Amino acid sequence: MNVLVTGGAGYIGSHTCVELLNAGHRVLVIDNLCRSNPEALNRVRKITGKELLFRRIDLLDYDPLLAALREFSPDAVVHFAALKAVGESVRMPLTYYENNLAGTLNLCRAMSAVNCKNLVFSSSCTVYGNPARVPVTEASPTQNAECPYGRTKLFVEEILRDAAAADAAWHIALLRYFNPVGAHPSGLLGEDPRGTPNNLLPYIALVAAGKLPELSVFGNDYPTPDGTCIRDYLHVVDLAKGHLAALDGLPRFAGARAWNFGTGAGVSVLEVIAAFASVSGKKIPYKIAPRRAGDVVATYADPTRAREELNWSAELPLAQMCADAWRWQTQNPDGY
Numbered sequence: 042m043n044v045l046v047t048g049g050a051g052y053i054g055s056h057t058c059v060e061l062l063n064a065g066h067r068v069l070v071i072d073n074l075c076r077s078n079p080e081a082l083n084r085v086r087k088i089t090g091k092e093l094l095f096r097r098i099d100l101l102d103y104d105p106l107l108a109a110l111r112e113f114s115p116d117a118v119v120h121f122a123a124l125k126a127v128g129e130s131v132r133m134p135l136t137y138y139e140n141n142l143a144g145t146l147n148l149c150r151a152m153s154a155v156n157c158k159n160l161v162f163s164s165s166c167t168v169y170g171n172p173a174r175v176p177v178t179e180a181s182p183t184q185n186a187e188c189p190y191g192r193t194k195l196f197v198e199e200i201l202r203d204a205a206a207a208d209a210a211w212h213i214a215l216l217r218y219f220n221p222v223g224a225h226p227s228g229l230l231g232e233d234p235r236g237t238p239n240n241l242l243p244y245i246a247l248v249a250a251g252k253l254p255e256l257s258v259f260g261n262d263y264p265t266p267d268g269t270c271i272r273d274y275l276h277v278v279d280l281a282k283g284h285l286a287a288l289d290g291l292p293r294f295a296g297a298r299a300w301n302f303g304t305g306a307g308v309s310v311l312e313v314i315a316a317f318a319s320v321s322g323k324k325i326p327y328k329i330a331p332r333r334a335g336d337v338v339a340t341y342a343d344p345t346r347a348r349e350e351l352n353w354s355a356e357l358p359l360a361q362m363c364a365d366a367w368r369w370q371t372q373n374p375d376g377y
């Protein structure tokens with residue numbers, strides 16, 4: 042298949058390109074590189090030994106986007122391109138709505154123009170907000186998210202459902218990722234946040250490497266077994282493979298359909314710290330800090346639907362996520 046990958050130079054997109062190329066697909070990445078480094082694309086070429094097409098285009102620029110789609114003639118699109126920083130989205134809501142909503146609308150318009158209506162969309166467990174019950178199934182209620190970023194995921198899901206309801210030619214996978222972590226086992230690809238990371242795993246990796254003095258654990262008085270928040274961490278390579286399963290599954294499902302992508306296991310912040318320390322052999326100094334505003338207390342997936350309908354399950358354990366994140370950190374101390 043010809044697969045267009047928007048945001049393919051980013052963290053999850055680059056790992057997914059590896060799996061797509063290894064499965065024999067022809068891949069075009071469209072990315073404006075606003076949050077990524079083109080070296081990631083070279084690394085994908087190095088890992089796979091395959092050609093990877095790339096056009097530096099902003100999804101907000103419709104004409105070059107349409108021209109690229111006409112030229113490439115995609116059979117399907119995997120749409121990662123979005124801004125994703127929670128705090129930044131609170132400060133710059135209009136930028137987030139424009140980028141994530143208008144970017145998606147432009148993409149769908151260009152896809153319609155070239156008659157490609159197979160779309161895999163990167164959604165998030167953020168659409169469930171602070172769930173009343175865990176694990177969450179796809180039938181769990183979606184809620185008003187805590188921040189503009191989260192709302193862009195909720196709104197785009199609704200837009201795509203409307204598009205699919207109006208035109209049966211659309212096949213749309215809404216993939217609700219839980220917490221993707223880790224890196225490619227080669228150590229060549231990984232998460233490369235700009236500045237001080239907001240997310241737990243990249244922060245721990247910098248503490249383990251001695252580049253940051255200590256981790257702040259945001260709250261240890263939550264109603265959870267050890268008092269810290271619970272998440273469903275999944276290996277980014279498992280997640281990348283899930284996109285192939287979704288592409289395979291698309292023709293079997295009418296309209297827009299949501300799938301949870303997680304392991305099904307809830308893991309606390311303290312458990313992640315212990316796993317990382319054990320795998321890396323490094324001390325992870327940490328202090329207990331106040332709760333982070335807007336944090337979800339506990340969320341993890343019921344991944345049954347993805348297993349039964351897409352034949353996909355996350356397989357790699359937490360120790361492997363930490364080992365691969367640590368290899369990426371040690372081999373690329375300053376990122377790409």
Ligand code: NAD
Pocket residue numbers: 047048049050051052053054071072073074075076077078098099100101120121122123124125140144163164165166218219220221
């Ligand atoms: P990332 O920031 O590493 O990658 C996003 C890519 O999109 C970047 O390369 C960026 O340059 C590009 N991009 C952004 N706006 C663009 C535009 N207007 N035009 C062209 N390119 C643009 O993020 P990621 O972690 O790889 O996330 C990929 C997707 O998965 C995003 O949609 C994100 O919201 C979603 N998601 C991520 C997580 C996570 O924890 N990483 C969790 C749930 C959902």
Ligand code: UFG
Pocket residue numbers: 125126127165166167168190191220239240241242244256257258259260269270271272310333336337
């Ligand atoms: N945490 C710390 N210290 C840190 C960073 C994180 O204790 O320095 C804790 C958080 O409080 C949370 C857990 O580690 O309990 C995981 O935090 P992350 O920021 O790594 O992940 P979140 O699940 O909170 O955030 C993710 C995505 C967001 C998305 C959000 C909503 O990164 O983009 O899920 O579901 F909006």
